[in-house]
Amino acid sequence: MKDIFEEQRSYISYFFEHFDYVKAEEILQCFISCEGNIIFTGVGKSGIIAEKLASTMLSTGTTALCIPCLNALHGDLGILQAKDLFVIISKSGESEEILQLIPFVRKKGAKIISWVCNPDSRLAKASDLWIYLPLLRELCPFDLAPTTSAALQLLFGDVLTVAMMRQKKFSLENYAMNHPAGSIGKKISLQVEDIMVKGEDIPLCKEGDILIDVLHHLSEKKCGCLVVADPLQKLTGIFTDGDLRRALQRKGVEVLSQTLSSLMSRAPRTIGKKDQAFKALHEMEGDPQKPITVLPVVEGDNVIGLVRMHDILQLGLK
Numbered sequence: 001m002k003d004i005f006e007e008q009r010s011y012i013s014y015f016f017e018h019f020d021y022v023k024a025e026e027i028l029q030c031f032i033s034c035e036g037n038i039i040f041t042g043v044g045k046s047g048i049i050a051e052k053l054a055s056t057m058l059s060t061g062t063t064a065l066c067i068p069c070l071n072a073l074h075g076d077l078g079i080l081q082a083k084d085l086f087v088i089i090s091k092s093g094e095s096e097e098i099l100q101l102i103p104f105v106r107k108k109g110a111k112i113i114s115w116v117c118n119p120d121s122r123l124a125k126a127s128d129l130w131i132y133l134p135l136l137r138e139l140c141p142f143d144l145a146p147t148t149s150a151a152l153q154l155l156f157g158d159v160l161t162v163a164m165m166r167q168k169k170f171s172l173e174n175y176a177m178n179h180p181a182g183s184i185g186k187k188i189s190l191q192v193e194d195i196m197v198k199g200e201d202i203p204l205c206k207e208g209d210i211l212i213d214v215l216h217h218l219s220e221k222k223c224g225c226l227v228v229a230d231p232l233q234k235l236t237g238i239f240t241d242g243d244l245r246r247a248l249q250r251k252g253v254e255v256l257s258q259t260l261s262s263l264m265s266r267a268p269r270t271i272g273k274k275d276q277a278f279k280a281l282h283e284m285e286g287d288p289q290k291p292i293t294v295l296p297v298v299e300g301d302n303v304i305g306l307v308r309m310h311d312i313l314q315l316g317l318k
Contacts, residue, residue, distance in 0.1 A: 004139065007139060008139050008147075008148065008151075010136075011135075011136050011137065011139065011148045012148075012151070012152075012155075014134060014135075014136040015133065015134050015135070015136075015152050015155075017134075018134035019133075019134055020131065020132060023131045023132075024131060024156070024159075024160070026129065027113060027129060027131055027160065028160060028163050028164065028167075030085065030111070030113065030129060031062070031085065031160065031164055032164060032167055032168070034083070034084070034085045035083045036063075036081050036082075036083035036084035036085070036110075037063050037064065037065060037079075037081070037084045037085075038054070038057065038062060038063065038064040038065075038084070038085045038087060039054075039064070039065055039066070039067055039079070039080060039084055039085065039086050039087065039110075040053060040054045040064065040065070040066040040067070040087045040088075040089065041066065041067050041068065041069050041072055041086070041087070041088055041089070041098075041101070042069065042088065042089040042090060042098075043069050043090065043095045043097050043098060044146070045146040045149075045150050046089040046090050046091060046146070046150070046153060047066075047068055047069065047089075048150075049089055049150055049153045049154050049157065050066045050087070050089045051066040052154065052157075053066075053089075053154070053157035053158070053161065054066035056157075056158065056161050057161050057164070059175075059178050060161055060164070060165050060170055060175065060178075061164070061165060061168055061170040061174055061178075062161070062164055062168075065079075067079070069095075069097045069098060069101065070097065072101055073097070073100060073101060073104075077101070077104055077105070077108070080105065080108045080110050081108070081109075081110065082108060082109030082110060083110075084108075084110045084111075085110065085111050085113055086105045086110045086111065086112050086113070087113045087114070087115070088101075088112065088113070088114045088115070088123060088127070089114075089115045089153055089157075090114065090115070090116055090121070090123055091116070091117045091118070091135070091146060091149045091153075092116070092117070092118050092121060093114065093116035093117075093118045093121025093122060093123030093124050094118070094121050094122060094123065095123075098123055099122055099123065099126070102123075102126045111128045111129070112126070112127045112128050112129075113127060113128065113129045113130065113131075114126075114127040114129075114130040114131075115130070115131055115133055115153060115156065115157075116130060116131075116132060116133065117132070117133050117134075117135040117149050117152070119132040131156070133149070133152045133153060133156060134152075135148060135149050135152060136148075189276075190276065190277040190278070190315065191273065191274055191275065191276060191277060192271055192272065192273050192274070192275050192276070192277055192279075192280055192297055192305070192307055193273035193274065193297070193305065194277065195277050195307060195311045195312070195315065196273065196297050196304075196305030196306060196307050197221075197223060197305060197306040197307075197308065198297075198304065198305040198306075201221060201223075202221075202223075202227055202303065202305065202306050203217040203218070203221040203223050203225065203226050203227055203306075204226075204227050204228075204229055204233070204303065205217065205226045205227065205228050205229075205239075205260055206228065206229070206230070206231070206260070207228055207230070207236055207237070207259065207260055207261035207264070208259055208260075208261065209259065209260050210256075210257060210258070210259060211239075211244075211255065211256050211257070211258055211259070211260060211263060212256040212257060214226060214260070215244075215256070218241055218244070223294060223306055223308060224240060224241050224293055224294055224308065225238055225239060225240040225241065225294045225306075226238070226239040226240075226260065226264075227296055227303055227306060228260050228261075228264050229302075229303050232302070233302045233303050233304075234301045234302055234303075235268070235270065235296055235298055235301060235302065235303045236264075236266065237260070237261075237264035237265055237266045237267075237268060238264060238265055238268040238294070238296060239260055239263055239264040239265070240265075240292075240293075240294065243263060243264070243265065247263055268296060269283055269284075269286070269292065269295060270295065270296045270297070270298045271283055271295050271296075271297055271298075271307065272297065272298065272299070273297050273299060273304060273305060277307070277312060277315070280295050280307045280312065281309075281312050283295055284309055284312075292309075293308065293309040293310070294306055294307065294308055294309070295307045
């Protein structure tokens with residue numbers, strides 16, 4: 001298969017080498033300035049790409065939808081308004097079903113934009129604005145099945161989508177509002193305060209505590225650490241079960257009579273309660289040399305909770 005991948009790489013490189021970035025910018029600005037809906041259509045595999053792109057744009061802040069070409073000819077064109085953009089994706093630009101649509105879209109007053117791999121096509125000539133997606137040939141050994149051409153259509157559409165997200169300053173909070181369920185929804189909508197250990201379940205200790213006197217918290221509270229704070233609950237350090245193992249290896253049982261102030265790690269990594277739970281995962285894995293499995297949650301300097309890697313994994317955030 002490696003030779004096929006290399007072949008496809010050469011066809012994609014040809015696309016980038018011959019692509020008209022000025023025309024792409026013109027299409028981007030046309031999409032940005034659209035006051036209505038962006039309506040996609042296409043035939044066959046191009047129609048599938050059109051459906052995917054409309055769905056992606058819709059989920060990232062652009063009002064878009066896809067109408068199958070045949071359905072458009074049999075009533076669905078009724079949704080089209082003069083302020084809309086009508087985007088036609090076609091490899092050849094010569095499909096009769098597509099060309100039949102043009103006069104009716106014109107009567108609606110909508111602007112026609114086409115993406116074609118044939119710059120001399122009738123569709124390109126009939127469009128208000130069109131862009132050529134440079135195609136050397138299909139990956140298909142017969143140069144027939146839409147393989148490379150479909151990849152180019154998807155590539156251009158996805159880049160266009162991300163460009164619109166950036167120009168519109170589409171935020172992660174906006175994205176979360178559009179994806180409340182599933183793995184994506186959990187990653188961007190769950191906050192630290194939704195999953196943190198809090199209240200009496202936090203294994204809080206003081207710097208002056210003797211390790212043997214508070215060691216039971218490590219097993220009873222099942223957090224894998226002791227969170228060290230002053231009387232006002234200001235975080236001063238953390239002592240993990242990993243720290244316990246290393247201390248026992250170095251000093252033996254005499255470590256049990258030492259205070260936490262001499263054993264704990266000072267200035268531990270922390271996170272805020274309004275941060276995303278997914279951010280807590282990244283914070284725990286931020287240093288590949290020193291990964292951690294617990295993260296104190298602070299408000300100001302005070303401890304208000306604790307996030308455990310175990311809880312993050314159970315929620316399927318990784």
